[in-house]
Amino acid sequence: MKTTLTSIIGTKYPLIQGGMAWVADANLAAAVSEAGGLGLIAAGPMDKERLRSEINKVRSMTDKPFGVNIMFMSPHTPDLAAVVIEEKVPVVTTGAGSPGKYIASWKKAGIKVIPVVASTGLARRMESLGADAVVAEGSEAGGHIGELTTMTLVPQVADSVSIPVVAAGGIADGRGIAAAGMLGASGVQVGTRFLASEECNIHMNYKALIIKSKDIDSRVTGRSGGHPVRCIKNQLTREMEKMEKKGASFEELEALTIGSLRKAVIDGDLKCGSFMAGQISGMIKRIMPVKEIIEEMFTEYEKIMSRGGSI
Numbered sequence: 253m254k255t256t257l258t259s260i261i262g263t264k265y266p267l268i269q270g271g272m273a274w275v276a277d278a279n280l281a282a283a284v285s286e287a288g289g290l291g292l293i294a295a296g297p298m299d300k301e302r303l304r305s306e307i308n309k310v311r312s313m314t315d316k317p318f319g320v321n322i323m324f325m326s327p328h329t330p331d332l333a334a335v336v337i338e339e340k341v342p343v344v345t346t347g348a349g350s351p352g353k354y355i356a357s358w359k360k361a362g363i364k365v366i367p368v369v370a371s372t373g374l375a376r377r378m379e380s381l382g383a384d385a386v387v388a389e390g391s392e393a394g395g396h397i398g399e400l401t402t403m404t405l406v407p408q409v410a411d412s413v414s415i416p417v418v419a420a421g422g423i424a425d426g427r428g429i430a431a432a433g434m435l436g437a438s439g440v441q442v443g444t445r446f447l448a449s450e451e452c453n454i455h456m457n458y459k460a461l462i463i464k465s466k467d468i469d470s471r472v473t474g475r476s477g478g479h480p481v482r483c484i485k486n487q488l489t490r491e492m493e494k495m496e497k498k499g500a501s502f503e504e505l506e507a508l509t510i511g512s513l514r515k516a517v518i519d520g521d522l523k524c525g526s527f528m529a530g531q532i533s534g535m536i537k538r539i540m541p542v543k544e545i546i547e548e549m550f551t552e553y554e555k556i557m558s559r560g561g562s563i
Contacts, residue, residue: 253550256416257439260364260384261343262317264288265550267429268366268387268418270443271321271345272395272528273297274517275454278306282313283451283542289442291316292345296323297514300331307339317342319366324349337361345387348396355381368420368441370398370405372412379413386413387441390421394444394482394530397421397472403435410436424532426552442549444530449542455520458527465533477502484527488512 257266267289269276273296281291291314293306303320310318320341322332325348333354336344344351344358347368351358358365359382368387369375375386388409390402398405402421410417419432420441432440446452448462461484471485473492479502483489488509495505509526516525540548 255438257385257418260416261290261319261366263290265546266418266439267546267549268292268319268345268439268441269446270393270420270441271296271323271347272443272447273323274513275447275452276321277453278309278313280446280449280452280542281306281318282310283449284446284546285310285316285318286314287543287546288316289546290343291318292321292343293318294321294323295328295332296321296326298326298332299328300335303332303335304339307335307341319343319345319364321345321347322351323347324351333358336363350377350381351383352381355383366418369409370400372408375409375413375417379415383415385416385418385438387418387420388437389441390419391472391480391482392422392531393420394470394533395528397480397482399480402432406432406435406437422530422532424530424535424549426549426554426556428532429549429553430556444532445536445545445549446542447529448536448539449545450539451542454517457520457522458516458525459539461522461527462529462533462536463538465529465536467531467534470529470531470533474505476500477505481526481528482530484529484533486525486527487523488526 255266265288269284271292271294273294276294284291343364345366364384366385367378388406391397406419416438418439419437423440424445471489474480476496512526515521516527
């Protein structure tokens with residue numbers, strides 16, 4: 253497939269793997285890139301030497317384009333921003349803040365910059381700062397989310413900027429890819445579907461939870477503190493909901509969740525882990541190799557488009 257996105261990121265398919273903190277390591281990124289998408293290393297929980305090591309590991313596993321996701325809440329952000337330049341990383345995606353102070357230096361180094369946005373205003377700002385594309389992520393996504401759904405956000409962002417738009421949130425199969433294109437996107441970002449891949453190194457409890465999830469099994473907590481997060485419901489989400497109803501402060505809520513993502517990814521703690529996942533978890537029925545996931549998605553997409561994308 254050739255789209256404006258593939259011409260920018262140099263991939264076979266217009267697909268970017270989500271930059272999921274603690275999840276998106278070199279193993280997953282390399283598998284996605286080798287299969288024709290753009291694999292991402294999630295630099296969020298890393299220091300500069302760990303990131304450098306992961307970059308080198310990806311390059312030992314594939315010669316295809318890959319990228320790094322940088323979350324600006326990390327205290328290591330300045331160092332991470334420098335490492336992607338030093339290591340000549342092809343693409344950087346960003347979240348949890350504005351990449352404004354780094355875009356010029358990244359662009360000078362030949363890096364393609366693709367921020368994640370949750371509103372048209374932010375999308376226009378990123379375009380004005382020199383972003384090569386934006387990821388418009390709807391509230392169906394797992395992890396930290398905005399307010400607008402993918403269905404409403406993507407076309408509004410596409411109408412507001414001239415750079416390519418990547419649709420994210422609620423995309424797990426060829427139908428989702430086709431829908432994204434109809435909404436004006438040049439490609440898709442997929443996260444939750446890859447949690448149930450063979451190459452994803454999360455705890456098996458996490459994968460099993462995704463596989464057995466139903467359509468109504470995710471919850472959004474943290475709205476009261478201005479930091480909404482979507483996870484699979486468990487004891488932690490129920491406790492969060494109780495605390496929010498009682499008017500708990502942001503600090504109290506944050507104290508409850510410190511280390512909870514690591515507990516999910518590394519320990520598989522079904523009670524106290526934050527099992528970040530999108531609303532499409534209920535569509536995922538089995539663990540598959542990354543290559544098969546991507547090929548299945550785009551084969552289905554081609555079939556839909558061959559019959560005119562009709563409903």
